[in-house]
Amino acid sequence: MTASNTALDQTHSEFAKSWVLSANQPGCDFPIQNLPFSVFRRKGSQEAFRGGVAIGDQVIDLAQVAQSGCLDGLAGTAAAACAQPALNDFFALGLAAWKALRHGLFELLEKAFYGAKVDALRACLIAQSDVEFTVPARIGDYTDFYTSLDHAMNIGVMMRPDDPITSNFKWMPIAYHGRVSSIGVSGQKFRRPMGQAMLPGVNVPVYGPCARLDYELELGIYIGKGNAQGSPIPLENAEQHIFGMCLLNDWSARDIQFWEMAPLGPFLGKNFCTTISPWIVTMDALAPYRLPWNRPATEPQPLDYLEDASNRARGAIDISLEVCLESDKLRTEGKGPSRLSGTSFKHQYWSIAQMVAHHTMGGCNLQPGDLLGSGTISGPGAGQAGALIELAYGGTKPVSLSNGEPRGFLQDGDAVVLRGWCEKPGFARIGFGESRGEILPAIGA
Numbered sequence: 001m002t003a004s005n006t007a008l009d010q011t012h013s014e015f016a017k018s019w020v021l022s023a024n025q026p027g028c029d030f031p032i033q034n035l036p037f038s039v040f041r042r043k044g045s046q047e048a049f050r051g052g053v054a055i056g057d058q059v060i061d062l063a064q065v066a067q068s069g070c071l072d073g074l075a076g077t078a079a080a081a082c083a084q085p086a087l088n089d090f091f092a093l094g095l096a097a098w099k100a101l102r103h104g105l106f107e108l109l110e111k112a113f114y115g116a117k118v119d120a121l122r123a124c125l126i127a128q129s130d131v132e133f134t135v136p137a138r139i140g141d142y143t144d145f146y147t148s149l150d151h152a153m154n155i156g157v158m159m160r161p162d163d164p165i166t167s168n169f170k171w172m173p174i175a176y177h178g179r180v181s182s183i184g185v186s187g188q189k190f191r192r193p194m195g196q197a198m199l200p201g202v203n204v205p206v207y208g209p210c211a212r213l214d215y216e217l218e219l220g221i222y223i224g225k226g227n228a229q230g231s232p233i234p235l236e237n238a239e240q241h242i243f244g245m246c247l248l249n250d251w252s253a254r255d256i257q258f259w260e261m262a263p264l265g266p267f268l269g270k271n272f273c274t275t276i277s278p279w280i281v282t283m284d285a286l287a288p289y290r291l292p293w294n295r296p297a298t299e300p301q302p303l304d305y306l307e308d309a310s311n312r313a314r315g316a317i318d319i320s321l322e323v324c325l326e327s328d329k330l331r332t333e334g335k336g337p338s339r340l341s342g343t344s345f346k347h348q349y350w351s352i353a354q355m356v357a358h359h360t361m362g363g364c365n366l367q368p369g370d371l372l373g374s375g376t377i378s379g380p381g382a383g384q385a386g387a388l389i390e391l392a393y394g395g396t397k398p399v400s401l402s403n404g405e406p407r408g409f410l411q412d413g414d415a416v417v418l419r420g421w422c423e424k425p426g427f428a429r430i431g432f433g434e435s436r437g438e439i440l441p442a443i444g445a
Contacts, residue, residue, distance in 0.1 A: 005095055005239055006287050006314050011103060014428045017111040019118070020125070022056030024111075029421065029431025030054040032109050035102050036279040036432070037087060037244070039136040042126065049134050051082030051090065054279055054433075055109055058125040065105075070120040075104030086138045087280075091224040091243050091368035098224065098243060102284055133185050133278035137222060137369035142178040143359060144218075144250055144270070144373035147350040151378035154390040159258070170300045173350040173358045178250075178373065179271035186247075186435045190273040192412060192442040195256035205259060209442035212254035212395060213410040217323050217386035217418055219345060220248035220276050221352050221372040229365035235308040238353035239283060241366065245319075245352075247277035247418045247435035248373050254389055254409070274373075275437035277418070285430055289422040290314040293351045305361055306354050315351035319432075320344055321377060321420045323386070327405055328413035337417050338402035341391060343379035412441045 010016070011033060017024050018032040030036065036054050041047040050063040063083035065071060071079050078101035081090040090097070107113060108121045146152065149169070156164025168174060184190075192213060196205045224243035227233050233241055250270065257269025293315030295301055321344065324337035350358075355372055376386040385391045388409060391399050395408030410416070420432035 005099075005283050006290055008287055011106045011284070012288050012427060014426060016106075016428070018055060018109045019111045020056045020058055020109060022058065023109075025056070027429065028056060029433055030056055030279075031428050031430060032106060033428040034281065034285050034430035035105055036281045036285070037082070037136065038133055038278045038280065039086060040131040040133050040278070042130055043132045049085040051084065051087055051136075052131075053105060054128065055125075057128050059128050059131055060105065060121070061124045061126055064124040065121065068120040068124060070108060070117040071101070071104045074100040085134075086369065087136050088138050088369040091137065091222065092226070094225045095240050098282060099284055102282060135183060135185050135276065136278065136280060137371070139180045139183060139369055139371045140367050142180050142183060142274070142371045142373070143175050144178045145173050145175040145350070145355050145375040147173050147348050147355065147375040148378045148386065149349040150347060150380050150384070151376040151386060151390065154378060154385060158389075158394045170349075171303070172306070173355045175355075175359070176265035178274065182272055183274045183276060183371070184437075185276060185278050186433070186437070188273065188275045189438045189440055190251070191440050193253050193256065193268065193272040194442055195253060195268045196259055197255035198259045210253035210256055211409070212389075213439065214252045214254050214388045215323065215410065215416045216250040216252055216376040217321055217341075217343070218248040218250050218376060219319065219374040219420070220246040221355070221374065222246070222280055223356075223366045223370040223372070224368060226367040226370070227360055227365055230363040231365075232360045232363065233356055233366070235306060235311055235353055235357040238356040241356060242283055242352060244280040244282040245286070245432075246280050247420050247432050249275040249416060249418055249435050249437055250373055250376070251275065251437065252387070273437065275435050276371075277433050277435040279433045281430065281432055286317055286319075286422065288427040289318045289424055291316040291318050291346055302354070306357060308353075311351055311353050315353055316346045316348070317352075318344055318346045318424070319420050319422055321386075321418065324417040324419070325401060325407065326415040326417065327401060327403075327411070329405060330401065330403055331413075331415075333403065335403065337415070340388070340399060341383050341385050343377055343384040343386060345374070345377055347379045347384075348374065348377060410439055412439055414439050
């Protein structure tokens with residue numbers, strides 16, 4: 001980790017305001033201090049998808065920015081790289097280019113800044129209500145980690161009461177290789193998966209629709225600049241390879257998952273759907289919300305390749321997260337989604353830098369646009385679980401929605417909404433938008 005992507009500067013000032021007035025409203029996810037990236041086009045159009053940046057309730061069309069000439073130098077080069085249907089080429093430019101574009105847009109968006117370039121940028125704005133989004137990168141590979149001790153403990157107690165935590169969990173960030181083709185952007189609707197499950201008390205599996213469908217509250221981590229095969233990324237350099245983060249729902253078919261996971265990892269229980277938010281919040285924007293990463297002295301200490309003073313000093317990030325559920329009935333009644341839980345990413349047992357360093361330590365080459373899942377994010381307190389299986393204790397103690405409906409596992413018609421934001425005294429609140437996915441009945445059901 002280096003000061004170049006965690007240092008504070010004028011773009012983090014709580015006093016900065018934009019001439020885009022909606023960006024200055026209290027509670028806005030996208031103030032001038034944020035400027036997250038996405039890929040979009042106008043709804044219902046046949047336009048090419050291209051890169052965009054959020055400011056208030058508007059999106060900045062980066063393809064038009066590149067043509068307008070309102071940014072030059074490295075910022076202009078970066079904008080031109082964003083004028084494509086995916087952000088991979090922009091990611092590959094590296095940290096200096098990411099920072100130059102964000103800072104160049106910040107300068108033009110500041111309320112106190114006037115001139116012809118501002119007028120040119122103003123012409124590049126499109127209302128977010130008029131656009132649709134797609135997955136913002138060509139994701140070559142997707143790796144999902146398992147890095148919350150609280151989640152691991154909650155699940156382990158149900159499955160292995162006498163030995164809830166596997167012996168390797170506290171020594172390395174555990175992960176499995178996920179499926180890219182079923183990753184979709186917020187608004188995704190998917191069919192309840194079919195599969196095998198072994199019911200209690202029998203010795204022959206059954207085939208049918210998943211009966212224990214669940215969500216997992218996660219963050220997605222986009223790789224920016226990659227590494228050569230055989231050249232591991234040292235922990236102290238890992239965050240230079242991370243462009244930013246999004247919300248991620250790792251939908252899970254628990255009955256299918258638990259039956260198939262002996263002896264290998266998740267397969268059909270996970271590969272049917274993953275839903276991400278359209279906006280990527282940059283590591284630059286997240287700098288004010290960094291915290292020390294701690295490992296209690298009573299716990300195993302990381303091996304040398306996972307240990308670094310800068311990771312200890314600023315490896316954790318305080319990102320507030322919540323899960324809400326909108327049932328068919330709540331939707332029909334015109335009521336909003338019911339809040340199920342809330343927690344913070346600061347509780348994670350392993351840092352994002354450690355995930356990247358461990359992923360590459362054997363020689364694996366990450367590429368621009370690769371996506372890492374943080375693993376389910378659960379906190380230590382009541383109501384901080386990141387999955388329904390934890391909240392409802394394996395479905396045996398259903399939770400109640402705001403209208404009294406019980407949920408042990410998810411039902412057809414349920415929509416799960418993930419939200420995230422950062423706030424801290426002396427700094428502006430920034431948000432991630434939302435990740436929303438809705439469950440349709442299984443095919444033939």
